[in-house]
Amino acid sequence: EDKVVQSPLSLVVHEGDTVTLNCSYEVTNFRSLLWYKQEKKAPTFLFMLTSSGIEKKSGRLSSILDKKELSSILNITATQTGDSAIYLCAGLRQGGSEKLVFGKGTKLTVNP
């Protein structure tokens, strides 16, 4: 059975801290790993990682995939209160029944 596990499930930090969110996956016919940020409503796309070892960056956020370890990390540097959200990781299974398998998410709270 496909599964994606995120850790920690929740995290509370102060503004300016750096955080690392973890995601491990066991997905049949794995194709890509995707990160989403969910604030109050709809998840919004952050990154899609397909190749191992290549870091993707967007401002203070960065992410990298390790296919050997079946894992990915999402780093956020110099956190701000606006980074408070649930961060979702999803593994994409390719093939006849292509599906995204989501983890339970990491709830990040950034206090001023």
Add this chain to the structure above:
Amino acid sequence: NAGVTQTPKFQVLKTGQSMTLQCAQDMNHEYMSWYRQDPGMGLRLIHYSVGAGITDQGEVPNGYNVSRSTTEDFPLRLLSAAPSQTSVYFCASSYTDLNTEAFFGQGTRLTVV
């Protein structure tokens, strides 16, 4: 820019009632899907469609039906609502397959009493 539109935003049903959650997208996306999100459970796939006329079951399909008569619309039907279906429902779409960014609707909060 409408993107993915879900209606209604909130709904309260009595056990046994039926209803349809609407989802429409104006981006000409082929792939559409329905998820439910429960506390501590993440997003779980209910049904998905890779194009008009084609649907398939996801992880938790029981109690739900879907159809895809047009590219734009992908309604989710609850045949006989149960309290276990109390959840937040999200519709998502992406261009041709999931290896591109998926766009989510704003969600429907459904309560079954």
